[in-house]
Amino acid sequence: MSQMNMIQAINSAHLLMMEKDPSVVVLGEDVGYFGGVFRCTDGLQKKFGEHRVIDAPIAEGGIISTAIGMGVNGLRPVAEIQFADYIYPGFDQIVSELSRLRYRSGGEFFSPVTIRTPCGGGIRGGQTHSQSPEGIFSHISGIKTVMPSNPYDAKGLLISAIESDDPVIFFEPKRIYNGPFDGDPDKPGVSWSTHPMGEVPKGYYNVPLGKAAVVEEGDELTIICYGTIVHVAQAATRLTGVRAEIIDVRTLFPLDIDTLKKSVEKTGRCLVAHEATRFCGYGAELVSSVQQECFWHLEAPIERVTGWDTPYPHAFEWKYFPGQQRIAAGIRKVMEAG
Numbered sequence: 507m508s509q510m511n512m513i514q515a516i517n518s519a520h521l522l523m524m525e526k527d528p529s530v531v532v533l534g535e536d537v538g539y540f541g542g543v544f545r546c547t548d549g550l551q552k553k554f555g556e557h558r559v560i561d562a563p564i565a566e567g568g569i570i571s572t573a574i575g576m577g578v579n580g581l582r583p584v585a586e587i588q589f590a591d592y593i594y595p596g597f598d599q600i601v602s603e604l605s606r607l608r609y610r611s612g613g614e615f616f617s618p619v620t621i622r623t624p625c626g627g628g629i630r631g632g633q634t635h636s637q638s639p640e641g642i643f644s645h646i647s648g649i650k651t652v653m654p655s656n657p658y659d660a661k662g663l664l665i666s667a668i669e670s671d672d673p674v675i676f677f678e679p680k681r682i683y684n685g686p687f688d689g690d691p692d693k694p695g696v697s698w699s700t701h702p703m704g705e706v707p708k709g710y711y712n713v714p715l716g717k718a719a720v721v722e723e724g725d726e727l728t729i730i731c732y733g734t735i736v737h738v739a740q741a742a743t744r745l746t747g748v749r750a751e752i753i754d755v756r757t758l759f760p761l762d763i764d765t766l767k768k769s770v771e772k773t774g775r776c777l778v779a780h781e782a783t784r785f786c787g788y789g790a791e792l793v794s795s796v797q798q799e800c801f802w803h804l805e806a807p808i809e810r811v812t813g814w815d816t817p818y819p820h821a822f823e824w825k826y827f828p829g830q831q832r833i834a835a836g837i838r839k840v841m842e843a844g
Contacts, residue, residue, distance in 0.1 A: 662713030
């Protein structure tokens with residue numbers, strides 16, 4: 507076991523899978539010589555060469571379409587889109603080709619592409635480097651969507667994604683890339699959590715896709731979240747003193763509704779939190795699923811705490827971001843209702 511941050515864990519998954527399987531290749535902008543803008547692919551081109559770690563031009567549609575062709579022809583490509591904000595030029599390739607290939611060919615063809623992309627805010631990136639588009643991609647049939655919240659899960663889930671014969675979009679919250687938080691947006695100088703740095707095995711293991719994790723057990727309230735917000739929720743519960751059960755969704759699609767259902771049936775109350783915008787956000791699906799499955803167990807309306815329905819603001823980043831004070835207020839609201 508080694509202490510790793512999320513960048514190191516992702517790099518370790520790449521390294522291990524490229525050693526294990528010669529069909530695994532990496533492509534994207536600056537992934538080779540530079541080692542990726544966040545250094546997730548650092549050292550891979552030096553070890554495996556330019557034919558397996560390919561520096562691509564600034565053409566997201568070309569990166570994704572090339573990866574699709576590689577996958578159809580027997581490779582297991584991992585395509586990095588430098589920021590999730592830049593994935594939209596490749597959106598047509600993902601929706602019209604990658605997601606439908608197995609279905610439209612009656613199972614004759616498939617393309618096991620993993621698309622890695624950093625998402626979310628917290629680095630003062632403004633509207634063009636802070637988006638969280640996971641809800642858009644979770645809506646597309648034929649694609650699995652994943653967002654880890656810690657280094658252990660990041661490595662294990664990425665290994666499972668690369669091994670999957672179905673395409674996977676792997677969102678990486680850049681706010682927790684580098685280990686423990688440098689401060690709390692609600693109260694500067696106070697850490698949210700030390701969990702973003704964690705024990706990670708050096709060797710092979712996997713975390714199954716489609717399985718949520720119970721991060722903290724409780725009996726008064728269920729908080730459903732993922733990515734960076736898992737750590738914010740942990741801090742918020744400490745502010746309120748509520749014994750909350752915190753569920754990390756991990757795989758957004760397919761959704762592990764059984765774990766959510768079991769928790770809400772126990773607690774009778776539920777709060778859903780995510781960083782993305784509220785309207786038609788992924789939280790709406792979580793609320794709907796829990797409501798449908800657990801209606802007779804709910805003692806209060808389900809509460810949502812999310813980003814605002816605006817472009818991500820540079821000057822007011824911590825007003826937009828659902829920090830621990832906003833989540834704590836949501837916790838109090840749902841506990842006082844009903």
